[in-house]
Amino acid sequence: MTGLSIARAGAADAARIADIHVAAWRETYVGMMPAATLAALDVAEWAERWAAKLADPDPASAAFLALDAAGTAAGFGHCRRQSSEKLRGFSGEIASIYLLGRIQRRGAGRRLLREMAAHLTSHGCDSASVWVFREAAHARHFYEAHGAAPTGVEGVWEIYGMVLPDMAYGWRDLGGLLSATPGAEGRDG
Secondary structure: OOOOOEEEHHHHHHHHHHHHHHHHHHHHOOOOOOOOHHHOOOHHHHHHHHHHHHHOOOOOOEEEHHHHHHHHEEEEEEEEOOOOOOHHHOOEEEEEEEEOOHHHHOOHHHHHHHHHHHHHHHHOOOOEEEEEEEOOOOHHHHHHEEEEEEEEEEEEEEEEEEEEEEEEEEEEEHHHHOOOOOOOOOOOO
């Protein structure tokens, strides 16, 4: 994507990430979450959550912003050491990746994945997992197109009174994400 850049997020970016997170949920989860739940999402509440995540003292925990040509944040990714007992065979975790619709399918997702893989690898994580809503076929396709495979581990995510079935994907070797040809983003991510 011409003009796209990736930047490491810092503590001052909690509100920007929260804005993107809420907007991306409202775009992405129509039909998977009740409209009233999506409408009631509170950016200030999410900013507090992101402030805590960005303050994580573990150097393997990091967030990255996808900036459009104007320098406006339009996506983000967050990675950390593995947090799920069910997925201890993976040393790292892609905790979240969200892009606003206006920058999807232009390479931003692939570039965020590559940046997070490089970050995790530099902190001793050679593999990573990611949780995906089972109903989110677009997200599952994205991760599969970038080398992730279903792990066979499934679960549920409980939030806002909902129970959402999810499943884990993983990369046994993050080297594949690191060796992806820059600029060859194609239509995915």
